[in-house]
Amino acid sequence: MQSVDPFIELNNIGFKYDNTPVLEKLSFTVHEGEYLGIIGPNGGGKTTLIKLILGLLVPTEGTVRVFGKDPVFLKEKYRIGYVPQKAVQDNKNFPATVFEVVRSGRVPRLGLFSGFSKKDIDAVEWAMEVSGIERYRNTLIGKLSGGERQRVFIARALASDPDILVLDEPTVGVDIGAQKKFYEFLAKLNTDHLLTILFVSHDVDMVSKEVKTVLCVNHNLVCYGMPQDLLKEDVLQKLYGEGVVKVNHKEQ
Numbered sequence: 001m002q003s004v005d006p007f008i009e010l011n012n013i014g015f016k017y018d019n020t021p022v023l024e025k026l027s028f029t030v031h032e033g034e035y036l037g038i039i040g041p042n043g044g045g046k047t048t049l050i051k052l053i054l055g056l057l058v059p060t061e062g063t064v065r066v067f068g069k070d071p072v073f074l075k076e077k078y079r080i081g082y083v084p085q086k087a088v089q090d091n092k093n094f095p096a097t098v099f100e101v102v103r104s105g106r107v108p109r110l111g112l113f114s115g116f117s118k119k120d121i122d123a124v125e126w127a128m129e130v131s132g133i134e135r136y137r138n139t140l141i142g143k144l145s146g147g148e149r150q151r152v153f154i155a156r157a158l159a160s161d162p163d164i165l166v167l168d169e170p171t172v173g174v175d176i177g178a179q180k181k182f183y184e185f186l187a188k189l190n191t192d193h194l195l196t197i198l199f200v201s202h203d204v205d206m207v208s209k210e211v212k213t214v215l216c217v218n219h220n221l222v223c224y225g226m227p228q229d230l231l232k233e234d235v236l237q238k239l240y241g242e243g244v245v246k247v248n249h250k251e252q
Contacts (some may be wrong), residue, residue, distance in 0.1 A: 005068060007032050007164055007196055008053055013062035015048055022048050024220045026062075030198065032163070035190040037211035038200045039230065041240055044218040046200045047085060050168050053198075054082060067163075078108040081157030083150075085168040085200075098144070098152050099137040102128055105159035124159050130193070131155035132185070147178030151185070158189075165189065167199040171206075183210045204230060 008030035015023040023045045030036055040046050051057040052064050055071030064071055067079065074080075094101070105127070106120045128134040131151045136144060141152055150170060157165055170186075171179050187210065189195045201207050207214060208227045216222040216230060222238045223229050230236075 006030060006065075007034075007067060008198075009063075009065040010052070011063045011065075013049075013052065013064065014060045015045075015052065015057065016060045022219065023052075023059075023217070026217065026221050028215060028221065028224050030196065032196055033190070033194055034196050034198075035187070035210075035212040036198045036215055037207035037213070037227070038198060038215045038217065039202065039204060039207050039239070040217040040222070042202070044239070046217060047168055049217060050166060050198070050200060054080060054166065078160040079163045081105070081154075081160055081162035081165045083153045083157050083165075083167045083170060085172065094141055096141060097138050098128070098133055098141060099124070101141055101152055102133075102155045102159050105156035108160055123161055127155040127158040130158060130189070145178070147182060150182065154185075162195070164196045164198065167197070169201065170199050171201070171203070179206070186210070204236070 006029040010029075011027050013023055013026045014021070026049070038046055038049065048057065052059055053066060053071060055064075055066070055074060055077075058072060066074055067076070071080075096104075103116065103121075103124045106116065106124055110116070110120070125134070128137060131154055133148065133151050133155055136148065136152075141149060144152065154165070154167070154170075167186075171182060183206065186197055186199070190197050190212075208230045211227055213225065214227050214230045215224050216235060216239055218239050223232075223235050
């Protein structure tokens with residue numbers, strides 16, 4: 001049964017680095033099963049917003065609630081699977097196999113000094129199967145392509161059996177040819193496994209085609225609603241300024 005209460009709720013959020021405002025008076029809610037694309041210009045506050053939701057930052061004003069609680073003090077942090085920006089590039093030389101990387105995503109659910117149980121290993125196997133990477137289980141992560149590595153880190157996040165999956169610029173380091181399959185994969189996770197997904201992107205055209213809801217942010221809330229709202233001229237101008245040109249991706 002779908003949860004009635006919001007999974008994520010931000011009320012009149014503001015945040016400053018030193019005395020520089022990054023986010024101002026931003027409010028929205030995310031319910032179970034949402035597939036949300038967060039988009040905006042560089043420096044507009046997208047990554048800061050994600051860190052507030054994760055409890056990595058504390059708002060200067062307003063409140064953040066995740067599963068009804070302040071995320072800073074959320075004990076069940078494993079309920080949020082997070083794939084940070086540039087995870088693909090930063091970890092490509094890490095000397096670990098795909099299985100080892102994905103298994104590490106199970107650690108937040110383990111008790112102190114606990115080993116991996118059959119339940120844990122089953123969760124790792126499921127995450128690799130769903131992500132389509134089980135054939136690479138014994139491969140060093142650095143031997144994979146950017147798109148394959150991205151799936152590994154998503155599988156790592158899925159191994160904790162989260163209710164929310166958060167991805168910051170998930171297609172950075174992924175070649176264009178693999179991006180369509182990647183977005184199909186996210187849509188399948190959302191539809192087939194009822195996973196609530198939030199991802200940050202700068203790709204206006206792709207986001208408008210893929211997600212159920214868009215959140216446009218440029219220090220404050222520019223729009224929150226249907227994907228087609230993102231393509232309105234006034235919204236694009238508020239996000240990127242006068243003279244912005246929308247680029248359409250050709251179908252591969």
